Amino acid sequence: MTISTNKKPKMLFVGISPQLDFSGQGKVAAGLLHYFKEFFDISVAGWGCTPETVNSLKIYSNSEEWWKVLEQESFDILFLSHDIFRFSQLPEVRKKYPNLKIIGYFTIDGCPIIKSWLPILEACDVIVTPSQWSSNVILERFTRKPVFVIPNGIHLKVWKKQIDKLLFKQEIDNATLEMDKEANKKLYIKDKFIILFVGVNQDRKNLASLLSGYSMFLNRIKETYLFVFTYTAKFELFGDSLPKGYDLDDIFLWKNIIGNLKINQAIQDETLLLKVYQASDLLVLPSCGEGFGLPIIEAMATGVIPLISNYSSMREVPKEALFLKVNAFQKVTTWNANRAIVTPEEVYFSLLNAYSIWKNNKELWKQMQERNWQEVDKYDWQNASFKFIKILTNLLNGYFYYNSELRRMG
Numbered sequence: 001m002t003i004s005t006n007k008k009p010k011m012l013f014v015g016i017s018p019q020l021d022f023s024g025q026g027k028v029a030a031g032l033l034h035y036f037k038e039f040f041d042i043s044v045a046g047w048g049c050t051p052e053t054v055n056s057l058k059i060y061s062n063s064e065e066w067w068k069v070l071e072q073e074s075f076d077i078l079f080l081s082h083d084i085f086r087f088s089q090l091p092e093v094r095k096k097y098p099n100l101k102i103i104g105y106f107t108i109d110g111c112p113i114i115k116s117w118l119p120i121l122e123a124c125d126v127i128v129t130p131s132q133w134s135s136n137v138i139l140e141r142f143t144r145k146p147v148f149v150i151p152n153g154i155h156l157k158v159w160k161k162q163i164d165k166l167l168f169k170q171e172i173d174n175a176t177l178e179m180d181k182e183a184n185k186k187l188y189i190k191d192k193f194i195i196l197f198v199g200v201n202q203d204r205k206n207l208a209s210l211l212s213g214y215s216m217f218l219n220r221i222k223e224t225y226l227f228v229f230t231y232t233a234k235f236e237l238f239g240d241s242l243p244k245g246y247d248l249d250d251i252f253l254w255k256n257i258i259g260n261l262k263i264n265q266a267i268q269d270e271t272l273l274l275k276v277y278q279a280s281d282l283l284v285l286p287s288c289g290e291g292f293g294l295p296i297i298e299a300m301a302t303g304v305i306p307l308i309s310n311y312s313s314m315r316e317v318p319k320e321a322l323f324l325k326v327n328a329f330q331k332v333t334t335w336n337a338n339r340a341i342v343t344p345e346e347v348y349f350s351l352l353n354a355y356s357i358w359k360n361n362k363e364l365w366k367q368m369q370e371r372n373w374q375e376v377d378k379y380d381w382q383n384a385s386f387k388f389i390k391i392l393t394n395l396l397n398g399y400f401y402y403n404s405e406l407r408r409m410g
Contacts, residue, residue, distance in 0.1 A: 009396055010074065011040040014066040015081035015105075017048040017059065023200050023231065024152075024294045028081055028105075028130075031153055033057060035385035040077065040392075045069045047082070067093050070100075077392060080124075081105040084117045094123035101125055101395045103388070105150075107291025108134035109204065110312055110339055113141035121145070126391055130292040131313035150388065151317075152292045153381035158270060159301040160376060161278065166190065168278055187262070189279060193224040193355055196280040196304065198273075198295040199287070200231045206286040206309075206342050213286075213347025215257050221355055227276065228263045277302035282354050286324050286342040290314050296321075297379040300372035305365065307354055311340040319375035320368035322357075324350050 016025035018033055026048065036042055037057060045063035052059065060069050067089045070078075077100070080087055084106045094102065104124040113121075121127060121142045128148045129135045135147040169190040176187060195214070199205045207230070214226050267273040277283075283299040289312045296306050296317045308314045310323040324342050358365050 008039065008041040009076040009392075011036065011042045011077040011079055012066075012069060012075045013042055013044050013079045013081065014046045014087075017044060017046060017050070018057070019050055019052060019059070020048040024292070025082055025107075027294055028152055031155070031381035032081070032385050032388065034155075035382055036389070039389055043069065043073070043075075047086075070097060076101060076396060078102045079105070083107065084113070084120055087120050088116070090123045091119040101392070103128065103392065103395075105130070105388075106134065106138070107131075108137040109291045110289025111137075113138055118142055125395055128388070128391075131316055133313035133316060134291050148391075150384050151379055152294055152297070153379045153384045154294070154297055154301060154376075155270075156301070156377065156380045156382075159274060159298060160373070161274070161302060162373060163278055163303070165278065165281070165303060169194075172279055187225070189225060191223060193221065193282070193358055194280045195224060195226045195282045195284055195351070196276065196299075197226070197228045197230070197284055198298070199229075199285065204288045204339060205230075206288055209286050209342050209344050209347055210284055211257065211261075212344035213351060214261075216344065216348040217351040217355075218257050218260055220352065224260060224355070226257070226261050227280065228261065229265075229267055229273075229276065230263070231265065273298075274302065277304050280304050281358055282307055282351075284347070284351075285309065285314065286347055287312075287314065288339040288342065293317060297376055300376040300379075303369045303373065305354065305358075305368055305372075307350055309340055309342055317379075319371045321372075322350060322354050 013029065013033060013036070015029050016023055018026060018030035020026035029044070033042060033044070043058040043060060045060040045066040047064055049059050049061050049063050051061045060066075063069055070093065078093070078097075080090070080103070084104070087104070090102070093100070102124050103126045104121070105128045107130055118141070121138065122144065124145070126148065127138065127145055128150050129138065130150065130152045132149055135149050138147050169192075173188045173190050197207065197210060199207075201207070207228070210226075218224065267276065277298055280299075280302075281304065283295055283304045283306045285293060285295060285306065285308045287293070287309050290309075291313055293308070293314045296308060296314060298304075299306050300318055306318050306321040308318070308321055308323060310325060315321075315323070324346050
């Protein structure tokens with residue numbers, strides 16, 4: 001695929017910095033820019049940007065006021081990748097730079113479109129979302145332009161691995177024994193049901209419901225561990241501010257599960273995160289709303305069965321999943337939003353069901369793994385990037401037609 005210019009078009013990519021690839025939006029930036037840089041001369045601005053260079057990309061540090069970067073140099077493309085409300089300056093940018101091509105890649109995690117966001121959508125030449133859910137939410141309120149769906153992805157060459165999990169767990173146990181011969185407390189996982197949570201620490205992730213449900217589950221099933229990988233910015237955990245030096249395992253409300261719970265800061269090393277998935281059996285995401293849900297496809301690629309809320313975009317993605325029933329919603333007045341309520345009891349019963357299949361119906365578990373492993377080919381950053389490049393090529397060449405094929409997932 002080529003762009004019909006002698007010089008690479010200049011793109012300002014605005015979003016969560018690819019330097020913060022422990023977050024979903026940071027992974028989106030890293031995944032897209034990995035392929036974009038072959039076709040565009042890219043500068044990056046937005047949230048979490050530091051002076052460090054990433055994959056030879058030009059990074060504007062401390063650039064949350066991203067519109068000011070447009071005053072420093074001339075760009076052909078403005079690519080926005082974050083929540084819609086973060087781009088309130090866009091209508092003024094549109095007026096000031098009428099020839100700038102603007103594309104918005106927006107996620108919706110349960111909030112309807114409010115009136116103040118409509119000018120932001122109007123200022124975009126093209127609107128894209130990662131899920132049909134997000135597209136439908138936008139189209140409920142804004143119908144002046146089509147909304148395309150291009151799903152998030154992973155690097156399939158890195159993530160798509162079929163392994164013998166029992167053998168892999170044994171290898172980890174052997175390494176643990178060698179490295180920790182003198183330790184009294186050893187974490188052995190070979191015969192354990194390994195449950196995984198991956199996500200940035202936000203209230204909507206429902207991590208407290210997971211811990212409470214796991215606490216009940218642990219009263220019945222002892223051969224299990226819960227691994228939590230989360231980003232606890234400013235020492236905040238579960239919505240509460242914690243003093244420096246606080247032991248993250250010292251959680252009084254869930255003190256009975258401390259021996260079976262391992263809380264870790266988010267992993268930025270993709271190779272290490274891959275090994276965490278490969279050692280896990282079940283991914284639990286009791287989220288009250290997601291615009292896509294990247295951990296779901298990471299799980300699909302590594303033989304981890306997703307246990308996810310039956311709400312928002314999450315139900316679109318996996319071929320095989322176990323679902324947490326959502327029977328009620330909390331009305332959040334700030335955004336006039338529906339937030340799914342996933343109770344600890346629902347987590348508990350769903351964990352029991354998942355464990356029963358894993359323990360007693362290995363053939364069904366294997367079939368679920370195989371179907372997800374085949375389905376995950378749809379979610380590749382290379383495919384997603386080339387769909388964007390096709391749209392941008394048309395815009396830069398002075399024409400753009402709405403290809404119905406682009407509006408479908410996959």
